[in-house]
Amino acid sequence: xxxxxxxxxxxxxxxxxxxxxxxxxxxxxxxxxxxxxxxxxxxxxxxxxxxxxxxxxxxxxxxxxxxxxxxxxxxxxxxxxxxxxxxxxxxxxxxxxxxxxxxxxxxxxxxxxxxxxxxxxxxxxxxxxxxxxxxxxxxxxxxxxxxxxxxxxxxxxxxxxxxxxxxxxxxxxxxxxxxxxxxxxxxxxxxxxxxxxxxxxxxxxxxxxxxxxxxxxxxxxxxxxxxxxxxxxxxxxxxxxxxxxxxxxxxxxxxxxxxxxxxxxxxxx
Amino acid sequence: xxxxxxxxxxxxxxxxxxxxxxxxxxxxxxxxxxxxxxxxxxxxxxxxxxxxxxxxxxxxxxxxxxxxxxxxxxxxxxxxxxxxxxxxxxxxxxxxxxxxxxxxxxxxxxxxxxxxxxxxxxxxxxxxxxxxxxxxxxxxxxxxxxxxxxxxxxxxxxxxxxxxxxxxxxxxxxxxxxxxxxxxxxxxxxxxxxxxxxxxxxxxxxxxxxxxxxxxxxxxxxxxxxxxxxxxxxxxxxxxxxxxxxxxxxxxxxxxxxxxxxxxxxxxxxxxxxxxxxxxxxxxxxxxxxxxxxx
Numbered sequence: 001x002x003x004x005x006x007x008x009x010x011x012x013x014x015x016x017x018x019x020x021x022x023x024x025x026x027x028x029x030x031x032x033x034x035x036x037x038x039x040x041x042x043x044x045x046x047x048x049x050x051x052x053x054x055x056x057x058x059x060x061x062x063x064x065x066x067x068x069x070x071x072x073x074x075x076x077x078x079x080x081x082x083x084x085x086x087x088x089x090x091x092x093x094x095x096x097x098x099x100x101x102x103x104x105x106x107x108x109x110x111x112x113x114x115x116x117x118x119x120x121x122x123x124x125x126x127x128x129x130x131x132x133x134x135x136x137x138x139x140x141x142x143x144x145x146x147x148x149x150x151x152x153x154x155x156x157x158x159x160x161x162x163x164x165x166x167x168x169x170x171x172x173x174x175x176x177x178x179x180x181x182x183x184x185x186x187x188x189x190x191x192x193x194x195x196x197x198x199x200x201x202x203x204x205x206x207x208x209x210x211x212x213x214x215x216x217x218x219x220x221x222x223x224x225x226x227x228x229x230x231x232x233x234x235x236x237x238x239x240x241x242x243x244x245x246x247x248x249x250x251x252x253x254x255x256x257x258x259x260x261x262x263x264x265x266x267x268x269x
Numbered sequence: 270x271x272x273x274x275x276x277x278x279x280x281x282x283x284x285x286x287x288x289x290x291x292x293x294x295x296x297x298x299x300x301x302x303x304x305x306x307x308x309x310x311x312x313x314x315x316x317x318x319x320x321x322x323x324x325x326x327x328x329x330x331x332x333x334x335x336x337x338x339x340x341x342x343x344x345x346x347x348x349x350x351x352x353x354x355x356x357x358x359x360x361x362x363x364x365x366x367x368x369x370x371x372x373x374x375x376x377x378x379x380x381x382x383x384x385x386x387x388x389x390x391x392x393x394x395x396x397x398x399x400x401x402x403x404x405x406x407x408x409x410x411x412x413x414x415x416x417x418x419x420x421x422x423x424x425x426x427x428x429x430x431x432x433x434x435x436x437x438x439x440x441x442x443x444x445x446x447x448x449x450x451x452x453x454x455x456x457x458x459x460x461x462x463x464x465x466x467x468x469x470x471x472x473x474x475x476x477x478x479x480x481x482x483x484x485x486x487x488x489x490x491x492x493x494x495x496x497x498x499x500x501x502x503x504x505x506x507x508x509x510x511x512x513x514x515x516x517x518x519x520x521x522x523x524x525x526x527x528x529x530x531x532x533x534x535x536x537x538x539x540x541x542x543x544x545x546x547x548x549x550x551x552x553x554x555x556x557x558x559x560x561x562x563x564x
Contacts, residue, residue, distance in 0.1 A: 066445055095449075103447030113442040116546040117460045127446035130456060159548035179446065 015041045016078065017183045017214050018063060018105070023072035025058055032058045033069065034238040040183055043212045047219055047229035047246075051261060054235040056218045060185050063216065064105045065098050076101045077182065103131050106176030110188040112168040114160035114175070120147065121156040124175045132179065139178070146174040150204050166197030173204055183214040190221050202228075222265055226250050234258045276508045288509045297495035301525070303409070304481045304492055311416045311477065318421025323428035337425070344422030352419050353483050357411035361394065368392035405489070412487045416480070423473050431466035432458060463544040471537035475530055496522055 018040040025033040032055045040046055048056040061067040063074065065081070068091055074081040081101070084093035092098045114123050124143035128134040134142075147153045150170040152163070160168055169189060176184050189205065190198040202224050208215065209228045219225055225232055225246065232249040234242045234257075242255045253259050273279070273287035288294070325337025344352065365388045366380055373389035380388055390396075395403045435458055443453040485493040500515030 064445060066441060099447040099449065102445055107442075107445045109438070109442065111438060113438050115439060115442070115457055115461075117457075117464075117544075126456070127443075127448065130452050131447040161546065161548045175446075 015043075016075070017042055017044075018216075019075040020059070020063060021073045021075070023059065023062055023069045023074075025055070025062060025067060025069045032238055033062070035072070036235075036238075036240060038063075038216075038233065038240075040214055040216055042182075042214055043230070044214055045209045045228055045230045046216045047225035047232045048216065048235060049219065049222065049225055049232060049261075050235035055238045056233075056235045057187055059235070060107075060187050060216060060218050063185060064102050064107060065092055066107075068092065076104065099131070103127070103179055104182040105185055106179045106181040107185045107187065108169070108172050108176050108189050110191050112160070112165070112172045112192070114168055114172055116160055119157050119159055120152070120163070120171045123160070123171060124178045127175070128178050143174070143178055146177050147171065149177075150174045151200070164197060165193045166200045169193065169197075169201045170204055173201070173208075177208075183216065184208070186215060186217040186219070188218050188220060190219065190224070220265070222250070222262070234261065236261070284509070288511075291509065293495075293499060296490070297492070297499055300490060300492045300495050303484065303489065307409075307413060307416065307481055307484065308478065310413050311420065312474070314413070314417040315420040315424050315473075315477070318417055319424025319428045322421060322425025323432055326425065326429050327432060341422045341425045341429070344419055345426065349419055349480065350483070350486070353412075353415050353486060356415035356418055357408070357487055360411055360414060362386055365392050365394050368394060408487060408489055409484075412484055412489060415487070416477070416483075420473060420477055420480075423476075424470065427469035427473060428462065428466050431462045431464075431469070434465040435461045460544075461546060464541075464546050467537065467541045467544060471534075471541070474533055474537070478526065478529055478533065492522055492525070 016039055018038075020036060020038040023033050023036040023038075024031070036055075036059055038046070038059070048059065050056045058067055062069045065074070068089075070090055079097070082093045082097060083090050085091075114120070115126065118126060121140065121143050124146060125134075125136070125139040128139045128142070129136060144153060144156060147156055150173055152167050152170055152174075155163060155167060155171070160171070163171065169192075173189075186205070190201050193201060198221070202221070205215070205217070205224065206228055217225070217228070227246075229246050232243060232246050233240055234249060234255075236257050242249060242253070242258045249258070250262065253262060272283075273290070276284065276287060279287055322337050322341050325333045326341065328334045328337065365386075369376070369380060369388035369392035372391040376389055378387075380386060395407050439457055439461060440453055443457045444450075448456065482491065482493045484491040496518035497515060500513070500518035502513040503510045
């Protein structure tokens, strides 16, 4: 059942798709994340904003374990990620658990990262077939539907290099949708696009938000954050400085740091 | 009567036709098959060794990684010819030594006596009373192993480099979608590796073709052996006397190799464009493993 958009933040525990608790991540001396809590419930659209180097992309990558946080816990549908320590480094101990989580948290990358040796349709059906063991015909059918949905149904048999950036990113979104994930993770999905192409990708993301899909979006696009999100998180220097509804965060800004950031990003002032 | 019954009475084209079909010439023609056999057997083995070497070098397991690195860097630092001379002799002695230990345990004398390597009759490889073809096959097999070892190391280097050239983001994306390491390797990493490996492998194939006359160096009756043998001047003692024709025989080999490498170049060009990852310049070209256009 599609969820109503902009649903209320107060959710029951069973609705929690993804929860991050006390996430710490450092690279050598550099502390990128200094204890972050984040909860994504079903239907939430969480926008993470902040200047470059604030740790927002790293946090997103911790969520599907592309990065391993040194401290903190990750819960997926209430199930805790299991850790063990190997050569003084904490790593996930259950590969199956990690893959199950990743298959349920499809990621959309800044640089699209479509697999260059496959056609657009092959890109979309690859993981459903190899990971979800979906029937090829069924996967193809769904793939075509999704590509039509993002407006590039005519590009099925083209290769990524034959598509514009906006088309590639829409194909990447279709690829993520094809996993029928519990939540989608967007890592600056529009940052590599010029404004015209950006708009077509934003439209697709907006549609997904209206369908009530659970999404976490790292973005520099304040307008998209304002329009699409149910909840906005402002990260600075590895901590959450401010969070709340788009209205609270953008129109009733409390912290000086966020005010300064919004001013310099020019959209709100 | 028979067409070529008495060569001394033949003239012109008929003489030439008979000359070119003597039993020795037929052996010459057959020896071309030796070259093709060497290429046909060595190429796949080289690819397997190359993959094995490259995967070993990338392995998480340290001893395997050292072995892979040792193998590829050692071969790179030694002239090919030294390897081709060393490997067959070393292998031959190794096998004979092992057989000696098994078949003649009663002989306690060391196998190296002074500077000589002596094993009992039963340990000889092949046995001294074996047929000629057994001897030939054995030395051919040793040659194949030497070729495979050397070219396998080169291929390993090329494939290792090509595997590293695949953008990390392509693999990370696969992992982010829940593909296993194995699936990521075979479904994303290897297919994309080809585009970076093909120029090097194409080069290697050319070098392999051009290295086949080394068979001659290993005492195998290959095309070089027969060209020299047949081309040398023949006195009236022979059925078909002629002056020194080696120039023409070697010219024929030259043309043969030129044709072979030219054809290979064509095929590799085709492969290179097929495995290219940049499809923007040529939208209509044949697709790599296209999905059938089912509705």
